[in-house]
Amino acid sequence: MSAGLDQPAERAGLTGSAALTSEVAAYVARLARIELSAGELDRFAKQLGAVLEHASQVNALDTGDVEPTAHPLPLRNVLRKDEPRPSLERDAVLAEAPASEDGCFKVPRILAEER
Amino acid sequence: MTGDGAGDQVSGGESQVSGAGDQVSGGESYGDFEPVIGLEVHCELRTRTKLFCGCPNSFGDAPNTNVCPVCLGLPGSLPVLNAKAVELAMRIGTALHCDIRPSSFHRKNYFYPDMPKDYQVSQYDEPINVGGWLELPDGSRVGIVRAHIEEDTGKTTHAGGTGRIHGSSYSLVDYNRAGVPLVEIVSEPDIRSAAQARLYAAELRAILVATGASDGRMEEGSMRVDANVSVRRRGASELGTRCEVKNLNSLRSLTRAIDYEVRRQVGIIEKGGAVAQETRHFDEAQGATVAMRSKEEAFDYRYFPEPDLVPLAPDAAWQSEVAASLGPMPAERRSRVSELIGARGGTAGDGATSASQIATVVELGLDGLVEAAVTSGVDPGLALARAANEAAAGGDAARGLDPAGFTALLKLEAARKLSATQAKAVLAEMLLHGGDPATIARAKGFEVMDEGELATVVRQVVDESPGEWHRYLEGEEKLAQFFVGKVMKATRGRADGKAVIAALDRLRS
Structure with missing residues (x-):
């Protein structure tokens, strides 16, 4: 990740209070690898739109003198010592996988589009 | 970082070219054009355990033997940050003259089997180390944008075909590396030549080793470099369109890849074309960079704050302790x-x-x-x-x-x-x-060869090579080494080279 913090969400029209289009819903669904019918896209676009609408109401508040909250818990620096703990048995781990080979997880071919 | 598989070590890259002292290939010239280069260096930290769990951080172990519910992303598991990784990140930041700031972690979401969680935990808008610089042995300075903490991804091996993703029928995944702590050091685009890029990478490697953060082994992937390369007309102030070149496994690859990429971009512009912003992969065998993604689709990683980790804010006492220990x-x-x-x-x-x-x-x-x-x-x-x-x-x-x-x-x-x-x-x-x-x-039975014994052996090799001896007598001095070699062979290295030459001199006079 380079230094520039791109905001693809803005390009996709995910911010602001404008109504969420079903194209944007389709984009989000594709990022999440969820297959949705046209009817579902329409319905979820409306529901997600309502969520965004709510967020934009919160966004409209003047929070100039409120410290940003990075986490709901009032905690910082939760750390552990650099001490090894036992790992899992490989056979038990791989037994949970759909397929394995040579001690590795075997996964389907990665599609060229995904490169 | 490696969501697109760029970090996969599928092709056994050439081994590390040692030493900052290697001759840099200076004198590259690109006519009217000037390269503008920034480097992103991923450094695996020398901790005993991974970033968020107690699995060993160890290179070369049998696949999937250093895995647990946390680094496998099993439901219900929770990460806890490794204090040593934070300390090493602060050592790097301090050595690079960065500000150490309060920081937080984000999830970078993507679908690629190198991370079983389907996201990589990384520092995003609030990295631990910000700003800084590195001075090269030639006196030039390269600015540091940031040096943040993140976790490494697993290693995928593409089976069948060429070992590259294209053409393989399935992939094998080893998660030993998934969750290993990394610091990514991002430079300003201050570098102006492939030779300077090499100097920067070598000096940074020396610094990383000196801080104790890294073993600096590029051939084992513990230091990996990506280069952002663009070109512009000399004297121009605006930046050209950049390409990111990945898979630079050695200082030599780094130099070759940048040189190739600069020439490629200059060629496009000279023909009136425009450089397309893209990610490219350095093909070691061809000595060329090749485009990795055909589509110009910006990856949308949907960064959001990692809810399972709380903010990190090393206090002044810890920071001074780290600085004092460097x-x-x-x-x-x-x-x-x-x-x-x-x-x-x-x-x-x-x-x-x-x-x-x-x-x-x-x-x-x-x-x-x-x-x-x-x-x-x-x-x-x-x-x-x-x-x-x-x-x-x-x-x-x-x-x-x-x-x-x-x-x-x-x-x-x-x-x-x-x-x-x-x-x-x-x-x-x-x-x-x-x-x-x-x-x-x-x-080993090594002992000093006394002068008499040596003289006998020298006499013997001289007798065996009368032609060479004659030429040596005629003044062909370089033949001294020929006799030294013969004596070394006869004595299995017990003779001292200087003593052999002295003995030859005595024979000659």
Whole structure:
């Protein structure tokens, strides 16, 4: 990740209070690898739109003198010592996988589009 | 970072080209164009365990033996940050003159099997180290944008076809590396040549090793470099369109890839075309960069704050403790060795050779050996050469050499009690198994060849090669080495080269 913090969400029209289009819903669904019918896209676009609408109401508040909250818990620096703990048995781990080979997880071919 | 699989070590890259002291291929010229380069360096941290769990951080173990519910992303598991990783990140930041800031973690979401969680935890808009700079041995300075903490991804091997993603029928995944702590160091686009990029990477590697954060082994992937390259007309102030070049596994690849990429971009612009912003992969065998993604689709990683981790804010006391524990950095150590050698004189080689040897010993952390030997009276040229060549060849073992043993060995060699060849053999044994040089020499049956025995052998090889001997007598001096070689072979390295030449001289006169 380079230094520039791109905001693809803005390009996709995910911010602001404008109504969420079903194209944007389709984009989000594709990022999440969820297959949705046209009817579902329409319905979820409306529901997600309502969520965004709510967020934009919160966004409209003047929070100039409120410290940003990075986490709901009032905690910082939760750390552990650099001490090894036992790992899992490989056979038990791989037994949970759909397929394995040579001690590795075997996964389907990665599609060229995904490169 | 490696969501697109760029970090996969599928093709066994060439091995590391050692030493900051390597000759950089200077003098690249791109006519009216100037390259603008920024580097992103991923450094695996030398912790005992992973970033968020207690699995061992260990290279080369059998696949999937260092995995647990946390690094496999099993439901219900929770990450806890490794304090040592934070300390090492702060050591890096301090060495690079960065500000250490309160920071937080985000999830970078993507679908690729190198991360079983389907996201990588990384620092995004609030990295731990911000701003800074690195000064190169040539005096130039490269700005540092940030140096943030993130976790490494697993290793995928594409089965079938060429080993690349394209054409493979399935992939095998090893999650031993998933969750290993990394610091990513992002430079400003301040670099103006492939040679300068190489100097930067070598100096950064030396600094990472000096901080104790990294072992600096590029060939094992513990330091990986991506280059952002663009070109512009000389004198122009705006930046050209950049391409990111991945898979740079050695300093040599880095230099070659940048040089290729700059020429490619200049070629496009000279023909009136426009450079497309894209990610490219350096193909070691072809010596060329190739586009990785056909579509110009910006990856949307949907970063959001990692809810399972709380913010990190090292207090001033911890920061000063880290700063105080940092030893001298490579630049300072190089000057110290140079001064020591300058003060002692002796037979240190020409300036360029000894500068290159000094750079190597400092980069590999062997300057302590040289200092110990030289301060106890060993000739600086000999100490530097044995440290930069034979000891350095021992890799990690060299850092474990006992300075007193190293010094004792060089004293035996300087006193001609061991020939150079024998001394090298003893050093190799010390690197392998440790031990006292005199004891090892005795065990190997190394002993001084007395003058009489040597004279007999010299006489013998001279008799075997009357033609060469005649030419030597006629003044063909370089044949001395021919006889030295013969004597070495006959004595299995027990003879001392200088003593052989002296014996030849005696025969000739």
